[in-house]
Amino acid sequence: MxxxxxxxxxxxxxxxxxxxxxxxxxxxxxxxxxxxxxxxxxxxxxxxxxxxxxxxxxxxxxxxxxxxxxxxxxxxxxxxxxxxxxxxxxxxxxxxxxxxxxxxxxxxxxxxxxxxxxxxxxxxxxxxxxxxxxxxxxxxxxxxxxxxxxxxxxxxxxxxxxxxxxxxxxxxxxxxxxxxxxxxxxxxxxxxxxxxxxxxxxxxxxxxIDAEQDTIDTITQVGYLVPDEKKGPLLRYLIKKHDMKQVLVFAASTYQTDNIADKLRKNGIDAKAIHSKKSQGARTEALRDFKSGELRVLVATDLMARGIDINFLPYVINYELPRSPKDYIHRIGRTGRAEAPGDAISLVSPQELHHFGIIQKKMGKLINTIDSESLGF
Missing domain, CATH: 3.40.50.300 (P-loop containing nucleotide triphosphate hydrolases)
Structure with a gap:
């Protein structure tokens, strides 16, 4: 129509x-x-x-x-x-x-x-x-x-x-x-x-409107099994190896978003954090730069990411898994919109592995998992 x-x-x-x-x-x-x-x-x-x-x-x-x-x-x-x-x-x-x-x-x-x-x-x-x-x-x-x-x-x-x-x-x-x-x-x-x-x-x-499954079907999902202490190095390795642009990274806390963004910048990857404790000016600037493609990586909490609406966002990375399977679907659904392909990557620690299984069961979709030790990063 x-x-x-x-x-x-x-x-x-x-x-x-x-x-x-x-x-x-x-x-x-x-x-x-x-x-x-x-x-x-x-x-x-x-x-x-x-x-x-x-x-x-x-x-x-x-x-x-x-x-x-x-x-x-x-x-x-x-x-x-x-x-x-x-x-x-x-x-x-x-x-x-x-x-x-x-x-x-x-x-x-x-x-x-x-x-x-x-x-x-x-x-x-x-x-x-x-x-x-x-x-x-x-x-x-x-x-x-x-x-x-x-x-x-x-x-x-x-x-x-x-x-x-x-x-x-x-x-x-x-x-x-x-x-x-x-x-x-x-x-x-x-x-x-x-x-x-x-x-x-x-x-x-x-x-x-229940279009979650349709959205998921356009998204390539993968999980990397990685210890918590190696999540940062793995994130940087993936972004650089695949030359990722416009990467939305989800973290669980304001402290973690700042920490991730700081480490990315120190390793030559342009990144900013967005969360409730940032000034309005800083948040507006980060969103604008990310939407325009000038900013390579935006690290966000779930609440702050609700202001991000990009039709062709190529990458979503879960640095930490969300609490509920519905939140997982909402997160990864920010890519793969308008029938465009997208990649959703989850960094899964041993402690999160059981929860990752629950997410897959609720979603009705198995996610390919890769042991990060095989990457040699």
Missing amino acids: PFTSLGLSPALLKALADQNYTLPTPIQQAVIPAILNKKDILGIAKTGSGKTAGYVLPVLMNLQHTIETKNRHVNVLVLVPTRELAVQVKDVFQVFSPFLTHPIKTLAVFGGVSINPQMMALQGVHILVATPGRLLELLDSKAVHLTDIDTLVLDEADKMLNLGFKEEMTRIIDLLPKKRQNLLFSATLTDDIKQINQIVLNDPLVIK
């Missing part, structure tokens, strides 16, 4: 063509026509499924017909769990909005940086992408008003609930006009999501 069959305007179809979007993903096929028809949506789809463009395109098109001009009265509110995702969503809106007839201003606001520039930037904003805590601060300062909200989007609602934003989300929702369109997206359908659904959504269209 092509984008031309989904009801989008010629201007947005041109924008899609200019951005090399060819065919819609399953979530985009399902949600775009429904959002254009002003339906409430409960969308369950994993990270990397294309859901951001899936709601951005129809929200922009609908906004063209209902745009409000009162200053500091935003029309669309998108709530997200992290500043990285806020910037990513804002960027997608800004990619497509210049093609529209009426100018639309999008702003991302989040904590960890000064609030004053964000308060000033709210002049003339139509679409606000916000983390819950910073939005409440702006509301308390009367820097923004929600009485004209036409569309509410809760993106990665499961993460917002996991990070303890339930009370803040409820406070914000209570401030919104009763008559509005609601779009709730989550990677999982938990009891908390069902509860939020009952509070927020009005007779929603429920869309569940």
Whole structure:
């Protein structure tokens, strides 16, 4: 099914063509026509499924017909769990909005940086992408008003609930006009999501996309059996031997991400770490350089990696295995997107070997394993 069959305007179809979007993903096929028809949506789809463009395109098109001009009265509110995702969503809106007839201003606001520039930037904003805590601060300062909200989007609602934003989300929702369109997206359908659904959504269209296996099938997976103390040398050996570029390395802690990146740099491999204790400026710069291909290796925790959305990311390396098989699938699913091939490598210590077996069993797929001693690195 092509984008031309989904009801989008010629201007947005041109924008899609200019951005090399060819065919819609399953979530985009399902949600775009429904959002254009002003339906409430409960969308369950994993990270990397294309859901951001899936709601951005129809929200922009609908906004063209209902745009409000009162200053500091935003029309669309998108709530997200992290500043990285806020910037990513804002960027997608800004990619497509210049093609529209009426100018639309999008702003991302989040904590960890000064609030004053964000308060000033709210002049003339139509679409606000916000983390819950910073939005409440702006509301308390009367820097923004929600009485004209036409569309509410809760993106990665499961993460917002996991990070303890339930009370803040409820406070914000209570401030919104009763008559509005609601779009709730989550990677999982938990009891908390069902509860939020009952509070927020009005007779929603429920869309569940389970494309994990399809994604996995385009990924070449391999595990290297290696003692913990040799993981660093093995990582450096693999990157250099295979001349890897754009390598996303997952680590379990902020300390470990810094340690891995430091060791890579000392051995002549350009690398940066990204985690919650880094300044916003450092995180934004690292993400930008990695997405553009200027940075060879980005070492990240699971939470910080949620702001990384690259269609053709070639390599994902698990320096340490994640706690759950689902997290493993989410990690490696950042490569092998859009039917492009990708490589997922796991460095597995003797202590992790049993857990690695559980991951394979849950995934229903055996992973080729190599004893690192045979490499002679």
